[in-house]
Amino acid sequence: MADYLTVSTATETREQAVALAQSAVRARLAAGAQIIGPVTSVFWHAGEFGTSEEYQLLLKTSGRRYPELEAHLVEHHPWGSPEVCATEIVHGAASCLDWIDRSTAD
Known part of the structure; x- marks a missing residue:
């Protein structure tokens, strides 16, 4: 799995998205x-x-935390079978990638 990811999902309301985030x-x-x-889907x-x-909702995470993030989003999402997709961050500023590492440390 990639070292860094942007994970996306969507909700019906802003409040639901804020709560998930x-x-x-x-x-x-x-x-x-x-x-x-709002976006039109x-x-x-x-x-x-x-x-x-x-x-x-777009979330930044590390590859090692992705499985837990996916499980969390599916469990807490208001929809029974939400779309959860991850896109690899191929390049990023070193300070940004370090922030992701520090922020998602166990």
């Missing part, structure tokens, strides 16, 4: 989070086509 960062599973929204879900407004 706070719980993940407090648990040191993520160094920080940004909430973007267009998707297939349960065999049906849909469009909705959502709040996107």
Whole structure:
């Protein structure tokens, strides 16, 4: 797994996104989070086509903490089967990557 990741998910409300972000960062599973929204999502879900407004949550974490972060997001997410995707951070400022390491230390 990559050393550093940006992990994304989405929620129906800003309050849900803030609660997820706070719980993940407090648990040191993520160094920080940004909430973007509302955004418009267009998707297939349960065999049906849909469009909705959502709040996107982006979290920065280390590869070693990703499994715990994924489990935390799935457990605490208001949706039964949320989208949780991780994208590798290929390059980053040394000070930023060090911040991720320090912030997600056990």
